[in-house]
Amino acid sequence: MICMNELQLTVDIYALVITTLTLVNAGAVYMIFYEMFKRFYGAKLKFETPVKNMMTLCGMEVTDEVKHLVPVSEIMVFTFRKAFKHITESLTSEFESKVLRDWFFYALIILTALIVLSLIMGWY
Amino acid sequence: MTDLNLGIVLVSEVLIYPGLMFLVATIIFTQWLWRKIAARLGFRRGPMKTGPAGVLQPMADLLKLLSKEEVRTALSSKRLPALIAPLGIGALSTVLLTTPLAPLPIWSPFDSLVVLYLILWATVSIVILALSTPNPYTNIGVGRYLAFIVAAEPPFFISVLVPIILASRxxxxxxxxxxxTSLYSSSLWGLNPLTATLMLLSAFSGFISMMAVMNIKPFDAAEAETEIYWGIFTEFGGPRLALGMFISFAERVVLPLIYTFLFLGGSSPFTFTDNYLASLITTLIKFFVIFSILAIIDTLMPRFRPDQAVRFLIKYALTTAVIALIASITLTFIY
Structure with missing residues (x-):
């Protein structure tokens, strides 16, 4: 259905159209910004060094083996564990000083109270 | 309008305006603006040589990277980066068709879910792009980036959903x-005290989580140059680096534009149907204000440790977003 200045579609057709347009766009990006430059210019350049195809290890020994690699999931879990460990500590020993005396905690309580009050009083 | 004409209009929109070419032009200008702001705050002059006031410097950098020889390590994937990066860029520029910027915007009920899904494509493509070139620093960067994404994407999506739920109510x-929602978002601030409070909460959490999604300081530990070289972009050079930076910069255009439409009223007080030019200028002014604030924060702020960043996002962004979401859902059931 075409409205005045907009095109309204059903959700399934919309998803199909958007996906198709994304693929068209991706194809254009690939052709213009990768293939064209590579074919006309980049492919003609050659610069050979012994370490050209090796990993950047910066200070460690030059290697072409897969080592020093830490699994991505391990780093992610480590980050979360460290973040939550601090929260757990603050909930037990320093709960009052770190959470209850925080300006954000008070602001959140006031805003939540305002929301509940607005719902009760019918200010909507 | 026949199906053929409609197809031509949509393809030209997605490739030219407000799609790919518009996105490229906006990236060039915004990156110049970002560099100028960062330089001025550091008592430097920023880009000067290429184009008037150095405005074409980002384009020169892009062309330089694209014209380089493609170098990859022996362990990296050959074709995957070149295929996955354009998908992320394509998804982001297609999102602009669903904004009032498009001369013929396309929409449907519940299109917000499709748009959020497309935004996620860009994030996923950055992860796949980085993982296709194994390196110790890249892995650390990707691990940190994924932690940020897990902590930042839910509050960002929830914040985006709040004005949509309120407008639908x-x-x-x-x-x-x-x-x-982009057409009605400005009125949500003035409807009543409740919608104004919910908009304030979601705007606050949306801004913080948007910064984390875009890797802006203090949430840029995934590409912390002084610790892990360039993190997710360590092994990139030439065309691969150009495509990786393209996605990253495209996110810095598309997400603030969506934020402008949903939280700052978009083109308000003008409407695109009545006065397109005034609406476009108003929207772009609001967008550049948001973009400049982001650039100033990025330049002035120090970097959070990864665990600090995750904790900050959960405490400040997620809690406010969840409260706003629960209240707005409650509101939809009250008539």
Missing amino acids: YYSDVNYSIYK
């Missing part, structure tokens, strides 16, 4: 459409 034709 008060305006019958919105029907959870991100495009329709």
Whole structure:
């Protein structure tokens, strides 16, 4: 259905159209910004060094083996564990000083109270 | 309008305006603006040589990277980066068709879910792009980036959903459409104290989580140059680096634009149907203000440790977003 200045579609057709347009766009990006430059210019350049195809290890020994690699999931879990460990500590020993005396905690309580009050009083 | 003409209009929109070419032009200008702001705050002059006031310097850098020889390590994937990066860029520039910027915007009920899904494509493509070139620093960067994404994407999506839910509650034709919400978002601030409070909460959490999604300081530990070289972009050079930076910069255009439409009223006080030029200028001014604030924060702020960043996002962004979401959902059940 075409409205005045907009095109309204059903959700399934919309998803199909958007996906198709994304693929068209991706194809254009690939052709213009990768293939064209590579074919006309980049492919003609050659610069050979012994370490050209090796990993950047910066200070460690030059290697072409897969080592020093830490699994991505391990780093992610480590980050979360460290973040939550601090929260757990603050909930037990320093709960009052770190959470209850925080300006954000008070602001959140006031805003939540305002929301509940607005719902009760019918200010909507 | 016949199907063929409609197809031509949509393809030209997605490739030219407000799609790919517009996105490229906006990236060039915004990156110049970003560099100028960062330089001025550091008592430097920024880009000067290429184009008037150095405005074409980002384009020169892009062309330089694209014209380089493609170098990859022996362990890296050959074709995957070149295929996955354009998908992320394509998804981001297609999202602009669902904004009022498009001369013929396309929308449907519940289109917000499709748009959020497309935004996620860009994030996923950055992860796949980085993982296709194994390196110790890249892996650390990707691990940190994924931790940020897990902590930042839910509050960002929830924050985006709040104005959509509110607009659907008060305006019958919105029907959870991100495009329709963009047309009514300015009125949500003034409807009543409750919607104003919920908009404030979601705007706050949306801004913080948007910064984390875009890797802006203090949430840029995934590409912390002084610790892990360039993190997710360590092994990139030439065309691969150009495509990786393209996605990253495209996110810095598309997400603030969506934020402008949903939280800052978009083109308000003008409407695109009545006065397109004034609406476009108003929207772009609001967008550049948001963009400049982001650039100033990025330049002035120090970097959070990864665990600090995750904790900050959960405490400040997620809690406010969840409160706003629960209240707005409650509101939809009250007539």
